[in-house]
Amino acid sequence: MNYCNQCGGKVNWQIPDGEDRHRYVCEHCNIIHYQNPRMVAGAIPIMDGKILLCRRAIEPRRGMWTIPAGYLENGESVEQCARRETMEEALAHLDDMLPYSLLNITFIDQVYFIYRARLVNTDFRPGNESLEVQLFHPDEIPWDEIAFPVIRKALEFYYNDQLENRFPFREIDIPASEKL
């Protein structure tokens, strides 16, 4: 950040009065520009015990598999976001959304919130951001071709929990050693 988005003045990286950490502060209008993590919402779409995965048509990790997920937009709830992303990436409808996992990626300032959800029917097909979408039995998940560590971790939670048919809410920090 170089300039104030309110007045166009130059910003400085400094600790504002009464605060304990550095922020961008405008030297002209003195406004403090707070920066905060972004939230990603996603879903593990499930039908007859199988999971719907999408093969990415876009970078990064084009050609790798993922679950539907994307940035939370202003004005929508976390659940609405997970439904929207599933529609955009797999043209698929979800129902029975169950909160399942919170995954922190502190080194890139992202928080993932993942639902388990019921895939309503087989009328799905690739959206613009997907090359293909396909149902996988848990034993067929292409572990070596999963796009991101955070998605692999969410799928590992699901894989292990479905073996015991118990799905407690899961929470984890993705270690920086798994940096992309």
Place this chain on the structure above:
Amino acid sequence: MNYCNQCGGKVNWQIPDGEDRHRYVCEHCNIIHYQNPRMVAGAIPIMDGKILLCRRAIEPRRGMWTIPAGYLENGESVEQCARRETMEEALAHLDDMLPYSLLNITFIDQVYFIYRARLVNTDFRPGNESLEVQLFHPDEIPWDEIAFPVIRKALEFYYNDQLENRFPFREIDIPASEKL
């Protein structure tokens, strides 16, 4: 937003190519300035069945009661944020953090994530942002003096769940009719 924080150029409110919603786009360097909801993390600190509440020393809602909560900062996990806010507002230590509720406030672009947590000891006292901190039996919660609808809803979840000693993960959208 009036200016690009990268190059200082003017921004326009427009739908970028390939997108489906309005964004601020710089007319000089063409960068898209995405805006996303902010996350708030908090905790319901519990000791011997009682809940620790803080009376706000700052606006808005100075003098009203709340649980420790605040904006998630870059570089920290949601759980770390809830612990930090509890330390800042009540100088209190938490343990056994249990994910409990997700509350969407879509009309102000905020998402609250609330833990249940064990208050480690009675060595708590008001931080800079609190006038006082006090343990309340659930039947003594000052419902008419709770600072925000989202906090009242989290406390209602807890109040009802503690009656049955069952605490499933709770999720809700705060209706715009409860706008501050």
